[in-house]
Amino acid sequence: MNLLSDQALFAAAQPSLSPAESAWLKQLNHAAGERSLTQAEISEQTALLGAYHLSVLRRAQALAILAQRGHAIP
Numbered sequence: 849m850n851l852l853s854d855q856a857l858f859a860a861a862q863p864s865l866s867p868a869e870s871a872w873l874k875q876l877n878h879a880a881g882e883r884s885l886t887q888a889e890i891s892e893q894t895a896l897l898g899a900y901h902l903s904v905l906r907r908a909q910a911l912a913i914l915a916q917r918g919h920a921i922p
Contacts, residue, residue, distance in 0.1 A: 849909050854917065860910040864903040869896060 849857065865873070873896040876889055883895065915921050 849906075849913055852910075852913075854914065857910040857914050861914070862908045863907070865896070865900055869899070872896065873900065886903065 863870075873893065875887065876893040876896070879885060879889065880893065892922065900919065911921050
């Protein structure tokens, strides 16, 4: 990521889950607290959590590089 432009890093720092994916993950997490999820729901939840975790790592790395380059990070 160090080779990316500042513009590309700011783009990488944006959440990658769509609003629909975020809402579905929230529903699955809520349902998991209320009942046992089906195997299909568990698979979907696992995939969405994996995508979320990768997004968080990518965003953190992009923001760290931008901060090192002197950009103010909110």
